[in-house]
Amino acid sequence: xxxxxxxxxxxxxxxxxxxxxxxxxxxxxxxxxxxxxxxxxxxxxxxxxxxxxxxxxxxxxxxxxxxxxxxxxxxxxxxxxxxxxxxxxxxxxxxxxxxxxxxxxxxxxxxxxxxxxxxxxxxxxxxxxxxxxxxxxxxxxxxxxxxxxxxxxxxxxxxxxxxxxxxxxxxxxxxxxxxxxxxxxxxxxxxxxxxxxxxxxxxxxxxxxxxxxxxxxxxxxxxxxxxxxxxxxxxxxxxxxxxxxxxxxxxx
Amino acid sequence: xxxxxxxxxxxxxxxxxxxxxxxxxxxxxxxxxxxxxxxxxxxxxxxxxxxxxxxxxxxxxxxxxxxxxxxxxxxxxxxxxxxxxxxxxxxxxxxxxxxxxxxxxxxxxxxxxxxxxxxxxxxxxxxxxxxxxxxxxxxxxxxxxxxxxxxxxxxxxxxxxxxxxxxxxxxxxxxxxxxxxxxxxxxxxxxxxxxxxxxxxxxxxxxxxxxxxxxxxxxxxxxxxxxxxxxxxxxxxxxxxxxxxxxxxxxxxxxxxxxxxxxxxxxxxxxxxxxxxxxxxxxxxxxxxxxxxxxxxxxxxxxxxxxxxxxxxxxxxxxxxxxxxxxxxxxxxxxxxxxxxxxxxxxxxxxxxxxxxxxxxxxxxxxxxxxxxxxxxxxxxxxxxxxxxxxxxxxxxxxxxxxxxxxxxxxxxxxxxxxxxxxxxxxxxxxxxxxxxxxxxxxxxxxxxxxxx
Ligand SMILES: Nc1ncnc2c1ncn2[C@@H]1O[C@H](COP(=O)(O)OP(=O)(O)OP(=O)(O)O)[C@@H](O)[C@H]1O
Ligand SMILES: [Mg+2]
Numbered sequence: 001x002x003x004x005x006x007x008x009x010x011x012x013x014x015x016x017x018x019x020x021x022x023x024x025x026x027x028x029x030x031x032x033x034x035x036x037x038x039x040x041x042x043x044x045x046x047x048x049x050x051x052x053x054x055x056x057x058x059x060x061x062x063x064x065x066x067x068x069x070x071x072x073x074x075x076x077x078x079x080x081x082x083x084x085x086x087x088x089x090x091x092x093x094x095x096x097x098x099x100x101x102x103x104x105x106x107x108x109x110x111x112x113x114x115x116x117x118x119x120x121x122x123x124x125x126x127x128x129x130x131x132x133x134x135x136x137x138x139x140x141x142x143x144x145x146x147x148x149x150x151x152x153x154x155x156x157x158x159x160x161x162x163x164x165x166x167x168x169x170x171x172x173x174x175x176x177x178x179x180x181x182x183x184x185x186x187x188x189x190x191x192x193x194x195x196x197x198x199x200x201x202x203x204x205x206x207x208x209x210x211x212x213x214x215x216x217x218x219x220x221x222x223x224x225x226x227x228x229x230x231x232x233x234x235x236x237x238x239x240x241x242x243x244x245x246x247x248x249x250x251x252x
Numbered sequence: 253x254x255x256x257x258x259x260x261x262x263x264x265x266x267x268x269x270x271x272x273x274x275x276x277x278x279x280x281x282x283x284x285x286x287x288x289x290x291x292x293x294x295x296x297x298x299x300x301x302x303x304x305x306x307x308x309x310x311x312x313x314x315x316x317x318x319x320x321x322x323x324x325x326x327x328x329x330x331x332x333x334x335x336x337x338x339x340x341x342x343x344x345x346x347x348x349x350x351x352x353x354x355x356x357x358x359x360x361x362x363x364x365x366x367x368x369x370x371x372x373x374x375x376x377x378x379x380x381x382x383x384x385x386x387x388x389x390x391x392x393x394x395x396x397x398x399x400x401x402x403x404x405x406x407x408x409x410x411x412x413x414x415x416x417x418x419x420x421x422x423x424x425x426x427x428x429x430x431x432x433x434x435x436x437x438x439x440x441x442x443x444x445x446x447x448x449x450x451x452x453x454x455x456x457x458x459x460x461x462x463x464x465x466x467x468x469x470x471x472x473x474x475x476x477x478x479x480x481x482x483x484x485x486x487x488x489x490x491x492x493x494x495x496x497x498x499x500x501x502x503x504x505x506x507x508x509x510x511x512x513x514x515x516x517x518x519x520x521x522x523x524x525x526x527x528x529x530x531x532x533x534x535x536x537x538x539x540x541x542x543x544x545x546x547x548x549x550x551x552x553x554x555x556x557x558x559x560x561x562x563x564x565x566x567x568x569x570x571x572x573x574x575x576x577x578x579x580x581x582x583x584x585x586x587x588x589x590x591x592x593x594x595x596x597x598x599x600x601x602x603x604x605x606x607x608x609x610x611x612x613x614x615x616x617x618x619x620x621x622x623x624x625x626x627x628x629x630x631x632x633x634x635x636x637x638x639x640x641x642x643x644x645x646x647x648x649x650x651x652x653x654x655x656x657x658x659x660x661x662x663x664x665x666x667x668x669x670x671x672x673x674x675x676x677x678x679x680x681x682x683x684x685x686x687x688x689x690x691x692x693x694x695x696x697x698x699x700x701x702x703x704x705x
Pocket of ligand 2: 070071072192
C-alpha cells in the first residue's frame with residue numbers, strides 16, 4: 001500500500017497514479033476556495049484557500065479537528081453556501097455564476113445529502129421522505145414511487161415504508177436518509193459525519209453500505225472525526241485550520 | 253481493487269449536461285404541495301382549529317350581519333311600498349291650538365272644525381297636472397255588530413278604486429261599485445280581522461252587520477292593511493294598525509253626518525271633519541316628490557292651522573334606502589374588522605409555523621426546493637386554512653339568519669353576493685396574510701435553517 005505525495009502547497013489532490021487506466025473525469029473541482037464569516041465588524045476567514053479535485057467514482061473522507069472548517073467546506077460543495085473567493089466547478093459547471101434557483105436545482109438534481117442528525121421530515125413517512133427530492137425535480141408520481149420503492153429495498157427497510165421517522169432507530173433513519181440521497185442518482189453523495197449519532201454497530205452498517213455504494217460506482221465524500229473510519233476509504237483528506245494538510249490515497 | 257472501482261465502465265451513468273428539469277406536471281406538483289399543507293395542518297390540529305375559528309367568525313359575521321340589515325331594510329321599504337310608490341297620502345290632523353282652545357269653553361262642547369275638505373282635494377286635482385286619481389275617505393270610529401258579537405273599528409267611507417290605489421287585494425267577494433256609490437248603498441267590505449271577530453264560523457259574504465241602527469250587507473273581505481306611521485288621527489288607534497271596514501263614501505256621509513262624536517280622555521268630543529284621508533295618485537313616479545311639494549304649498553295657502561299631514565311613501569322609501577345603505581356600511585365595516593382580525597390570526601399562526609419548521613425548510617431547500625416552492629407550500633397552507641374557515645363561515649353565515657328568522661321572526665335576506673363576497677375575502681386574506689410568513693420562510697439561509705434546533 002503506497003500513498004501518493006500530497007501537495008500541501010497547492011492543496012490539489014493528485015489523481016491516482018494509474019490515471020490512464022481509469023480515464024475518469026473530475027466531478028467536482030475546488031480552486032482556491034476561501035470563506036470569510038462576518039460578525040459585525042469582525043471578519044473571520046474560516047477557509048484559507050482550498051483546492052481539491054474529486055473524481056467520478058471516488059470515495060473520499062475528509063477529516064480534521066473540530067472547528068477546522070469541514071462542514072463549511074461541505075456546505076460549499078453542497079451548494080448550500082457560496083465561497084467568498086475561489087471557484088467551484090460541479091459536473092463541469094461553474095457554480096459561482098448560478099442564481100438561487102439554479103443552485104436549488106443543482107442541489108436537488110446533482111447532489112445527495114446525508115446529515116449527522118438524519119434530517120428527515122417528521123410528518124412524512126419513509127417512502128414520502130425518499131420521494132421528496134424527486135418531487136422537486138418534477139418526476140411523475142409513478143416514477144417517484146417506483147424509484148423510492150427500489151431504494152427502500154436497497155437499504156433494507158421495505159417493511160417500514162409507512163413508518164414515520166420517530167418510529168425508527170437512528171441507524172434505520174440514516175438508511176432512509178441514504179435512500180433519499182440516492183433518489184435522484186446524484187453526481188456526488190455528501191455525508192457530514194453520518195455515523196456521528198450512531199452506536200458502533202449501526203455506524204458500521206452504514207459504512208458497509210457506503211462501501212457497497214462506492215463499489216457500484218457512486219461518488220462519495222464523507223466527513224468524519226475518526227482516523228479509523230477515514231482510512232476505510234481509498235482517499236482521505238486531512239484538514240487543519242481551514243487548510244488541506246494532507247491528501248492521501250490507499251493504493252492497494 | 254481500486255482500479256476496478258474507478259473504472260468508468262463499471263456503471264454507465266446518466267450524465268446530462270444540465271440538471272434534468274422535467275417540467276413535470278404542474279398539477280401533480282400542486283397536488284403534492286397541497287397534500288403537504290394538509291398534513292401539516294392536521295399535525296397541528298388545535299392550533300389550526302383556532303386559526304380557522306377567526307376566519308369562521310369573520311365570514312359568518314359578514315354574511316349574517318348583511319342578511320339581517322338587508323332584511324330590516326327590506327321590511328322598512330316594504331311598508332312604504334305597500335302604501336304605493338305613486339301615491340301621496342294626505343291626512344287630517346287635529347291641530348294643537350284647536351285642542352287647547354276647545355277645552356277652555358263653557359257649556360256644551362262645540363264641534364271642532366278642522367282638516368281636509370273636498371274643496372282642497374278639488375283644487376289639487378284641478379291645478380296640478382299629472383294627477384290620475386284622488387281617493388278621498390272619511391274615517392269614523394264605530395261599534396259594529398253581528399248578532400251578539402261587536403267590535404270597535406274604523407269605518408272608512410271611501411271611493412270605489414280604494415283597493416287598487418293601495419294595492420290591496422280582496423280575499424273574496426268584491427268591492428262596492430259606482431252604482432252602489434251613487435245609491436248611498438248600505439254595503440260593506442270587511443277586513444280579515446273584523447271578519448274573523450264578527451264571523452268566527454260563518455262565511456260573512458251575503459250576511460249583514462249593524463252599525464248604529466243600520467244594517468249593511470257584506471259584499472267582500474279584504475286583507476288587513478299595513479300600517480302607516482303618520483296621521484293616526486282617530487282616537488284609540490294611535491299605534492296599532494287599525495282594523496277597518498269599508499263603505500261607500502256617500503253612505504258614510506248620509507248615515508253618520510258631517511259631525512261625529514268621539515271619546516276622549518276628558519269625555520265626549522264633537523268634531524267636524526269633512527275628509528280624514530285622501531290618496532292622490534300621480535301618473536309618473538318621477539314627479540311624485542315634486543307634486544308633493546306643490547300640494548304642500550296649496551294646502552299651506554288654504555289652511556290657517558296645520559291641520560293636515562302629507563306623507564309621500566316614495567320619499568320615505570328613499571330615506572329608508574339611504575339609511576339601509578348606511579346600516580350595511582356599518583355592518584360591513586364591523587364584519588370586515590372581524591375578518592381582518594381573523595387574517596392577523598392566520599399571519600400569527602403562519603409565522604409561528606415558519607419558525608417552528610425552520611429545520612424542515614432547510615431540508616427541503618437542500619433537497620432541491622426553490623424559494624418559490626417554499627413560498628407556494630406555506631401560501632397554500634394559509635389559503636387552505638382561510639378557505640376551510642371560509643367554507644364553514646359561509647355555512648354558519650347562512651344558517652344564522654335562518655335561526656334569527658325562526659326565533660325572533662325577523663326578516664333576514666341572504667343575497668347570493670354576500671357568501672360569495674365573504675368567501676373571496678377570506679381566501680384573499682389567506683393570501684395577503686400568508687405572503688409575509690411564506691417569504692420569511694423562503695428567504696431563510698439554507699445552512700442556518702439546517703442548523704436550527
Ligand atoms: N455562520 C457562521 N458564522 C460565523 N462563524 C462560523 C459560522 N459557521 C461556522 N463558523 C466558524 O467556522 C469555523 C469552522 O466551522 P465548521 O462548522 O466548518 O467546523 P467543523 O470542522 O465542521 O467542526 P465540527 O467537527 O465540530 O463539526 C468554526 O470556527 C466556526 O465557529
Ligand atoms: Mg461540522
